[in-house]
Amino acid sequence: MLRRKIAFLLAVFAATAGVMALQKPLFMAWYAGEAAAAGAGAAEWFEVLWHGLSLDLTVAGYVTAVPLLVMLLSLWVRLPERLWRALLTGYFALVALLTAVVFAVDLALYEHWGFRIDATVFIYLADPKEAMASVDWWLGVRQTLIAALCTAGILWLYRRTLRLFDGEPLGVRSAVPATLLFAMLAAFDFLAIRGGMGASVANISKVCFSPEAFLNHAATNPLFSLLSSLGDNEDYAAAYPFYDDRTLDANFAALRGDDPAQRPDTLLLTTRRPNIVVVILESFARTVMDEQIGGEPVMPSMQRLKGEGIWFENFFANSFRTDRGEVAVLSGYPAQTRTSIMKLPAKSRTLPSIARSLAAEGYATSFAYGGDLNFTNQAQYMYATGWQELIWQRDLRFAGADPSDWGWDDALMCDWFAQRVIDLDGAGQPFLAGLLTLSSHKPFDVPYAKFENEVLNAMAFSDECVGRMIERLKASPAWENLLVILVADHGYPYPKTLPYNVPLRHRIPMIWTGGAVRAPGVVETYGSQIDLAATLLGQLGIAHGDYAFSKDLFASEPPRKFAYYTFNDGFGVVDASGEAIWDATSDRIVSETAPGLLDVGRTMLQSTYRDLAER
Known part of the structure; x- marks a missing residue:
């Protein structure tokens, strides 16, 4: 027995x-x-x-x-x-x-x-x-x-x-x-x-x-x-103890972008108070944007707009998820590795935001999405950080159309949003209007059949919808005083073999266009989503002293411009000199081709988590 x-x-x-x-x-x-x-x-x-x-x-x-x-x-x-x-x-x-x-x-x-x-x-x-x-x-x-x-x-x-x-x-x-x-x-x-x-x-x-x-x-x-991983990183301040407090403070002082004396060396706009549209493009990766099938670009609209506006050649996402990308774009706050501040209401509501900064200057602020803004706590975060009006799936009806499982498709939303921008312009008050697209999100269910690959087909559909929206705005009186910022929420694993932690996986497009743009051009400076806030506010002459992590890409200080991103448990940093990638799971340097970048990434990661703990 x-x-x-x-x-x-x-x-x-x-x-x-x-x-x-x-x-x-x-x-x-x-x-x-x-x-x-x-x-x-x-x-x-x-x-x-x-x-x-x-x-x-x-x-x-x-x-x-x-x-x-x-x-x-x-x-x-x-x-x-x-x-x-x-x-x-x-x-x-x-x-x-x-x-x-x-x-x-x-x-x-x-x-x-x-x-x-x-x-x-x-x-x-x-x-x-x-x-x-x-x-x-x-x-x-x-x-x-x-x-x-x-x-x-x-x-x-x-x-x-x-x-x-x-x-x-x-x-x-x-x-x-x-x-x-x-x-x-x-x-x-x-x-x-x-x-x-x-x-x-x-x-x-x-x-x-x-x-x-x-x-x-x-x-x-x-x-x-x-x-x-259950319960990971509850003690945020102790999550990545690379440096003692004094060393961390000294390291971060050379990287932070909230110096009140900062001024941009280049002015891109014809006015200090344009109406502003921020379109966050779901999964618009550079690898997809630059792809061609049979000699035909997958995203012809983005390629055209790239030449018509201000194109940021070396621009990167901060993470791989929409909720973290949104916070990076709208609040200038770096993405975390294994958590999401958007899911922590007591902390996310303390974040600075473009909406809050512009509302203080008299801007009306609104954000639209064809899906459900309750997902990943978006609505709470947006309301708490200065978005005065949220419009989403439950608020919208389109005659003869039904929403997909994910929400109203980009054809309907982009057409509706163009009209909304035109109406806001007619109201006479300066405004910030945001839109998050969704058709280029899985399950890629779109009324479109251009490419056999479902991912590329959905991306092409969204690209066409955004292109039509821009053309409609161009033909309206709203265009003259309008700044449109097109920026992706994150990259996409295309091709499928693209490693998750390399810079190319996180490279995304950003285009500034509109009648308020002084002239088209190409910006070679390296930056990421967290730098959008300080760069935009700098062009408007609005202080950005509460955006510690956001750098004005057109200011001479801080001198080192770089793109920083995180993945599941690690970070990457890339600038004109090279790259550094570190994996926390194996405590291993994946890549380091430029001196000092590893310290930049460690400083950014530890500073982010210390800041998160203090909020």
């Missing part, structure tokens, strides 16, 4: 570790293109399995803990064996379901996020209806089937292990030494959970082995990645 009890526990542990290990070749096969781009041959596939085994064993240790406790109880407590089996079957069903669902969701998300699933997903599941709106029907069906098949397979395996279960209690003479033996097994199980006997406990760094981020991601156990 004792031999069967031990064999059962070992079988549970081995079965769990096997299931976790099997996910790795399945993941790499699913992302075969990325694996090939990372140079994954037979040796790399083996290394992914080998290095990933440490976290697989940790998860197996956690899963085995409950059966181990049951076996200990069964040594002393007599219960019907069918009851023990029923309890264990229910437990294994929960483990199988959780493992399968996490695997299926992670498999779908990685394509868009570029990292394995973690607690970030719960930010976007706070509103399940809106989260599901970005999932097309086939994707939902496909991942559900994958989860169901995996659940069935894992549960079948666990039920096989249950054949070894023996719930008969032992006599006292046998139970005492058996208890000591199981205590020893529990100690080994604890070591598996801890990640060994070394000083470092189980963490994702343990599986990192390659300079190719994809291979490290492939080795990561998704269930561990999700569960281990």
Whole structure:
């Protein structure tokens, strides 16, 4: 009997570790293109399995803990064996379901996020209806089937292990030494959970082995990645302790952009008080904007507007998500790695914002979106930071049209928004009007058929809608005193093999156009979304002393102009001299081609989190 009890526990542990290990070749096969781009041959596939085994064993240790406790109880407590089996079957069903669902969701998300699933997903599941709106029907069906098949397979395996279960209690003479033996097994199980006997406990760094981020991601156990990130970064000030306070203050003093004495060296506008339109373009990546299919540009409108207005050649997003990109654009506040300040109302409401600054100068401020502004807490953030009027899906009706799952498409919204700008101009009060587009967001459901690739087709549709909107504004009296700023909320993983942490992944377009622009031109200075606030306010002669992280790209101070961005757990910095990329998960410098940029990134990241803690 004792031999069967031990064999059962070992079988549970081995079965769990096997299931976790099997996910790795399945993941790499699913992302075969990325694996090939990372140079994954037979040796790399083996290394992914080998290095990933440490976290697989940790998860197996956690899963085995409950059966181990049951076996200990069964040594002393007599219960019907069918009851023990029923309890264990229910437990294994929960483990199988959780493992399968996490695997299926992670498999779908990685394509868009570029990292394995973690607690970030719960930010976007706070509103399940809106989260599901970005999932097309086939994707939902496909991942559900994958989860169901995996659940069935894992549960079948666990039920096989249950054949070894023996719930008969032992006599006292046998139970005492058996208890000591199981205590020893529990100690080994604890070591598996801890990640060994070394000083470092189980963490994702343990599986990192390659300079190719994809291979490290492939080795990561998704269930561990999700569960281990719960509650991350609650002590924000201690999240990235690169420098002591005095050194950090000195480093940041050379980078901050809130010097009241700053003045732009170049004036781009014909007036200090234009009416202003900010159009945040969903997922408009430079890689997509510059793409051509059969010699035809995917985004001809953006290419045309690039030559007609002021084009920012070296401009970058601060993050990979809309909520973080919006805060960077509208508040000049850097994106965080594993949290989103937009989801922290007590903190986000203290942020500066373009809307608040312009409202203080007599501007009427309004923001429009064809979807639901409650998603990711956008409405709360916008109202709290000075947007006086929000107009979104629930407020709009279009004759003969129905919204998609994500909201009203860009054709309807851009046409409506053009008329709104014209009407605001007629009202006589200076205004700031914002628009967030949405048709270039997954599921890419658009009434358009130009390219076979659904991503490029949706991007082309949005580009055409924005182009028509600009042409309509040009033909109206509103154009003469209008500044239109077109800027993406974040980049997009196009092509699919584009690594998530390199500068090109975060490169985005920004164009200033309108009748208030003095002349077209090209700006070569490096900058990112956080620099828009100070740059715009500088052109308007409005103080931007409360935007510590935002630099006026046309001011001589601070002298070093750079673009800074974050990804899941790390940062990148790029300027005219080179780049620096640092990954916090593996505590590794991914790239450093210019001196000093690594310190710039570390200073920005630590300063952001210290500021977040103090808000």
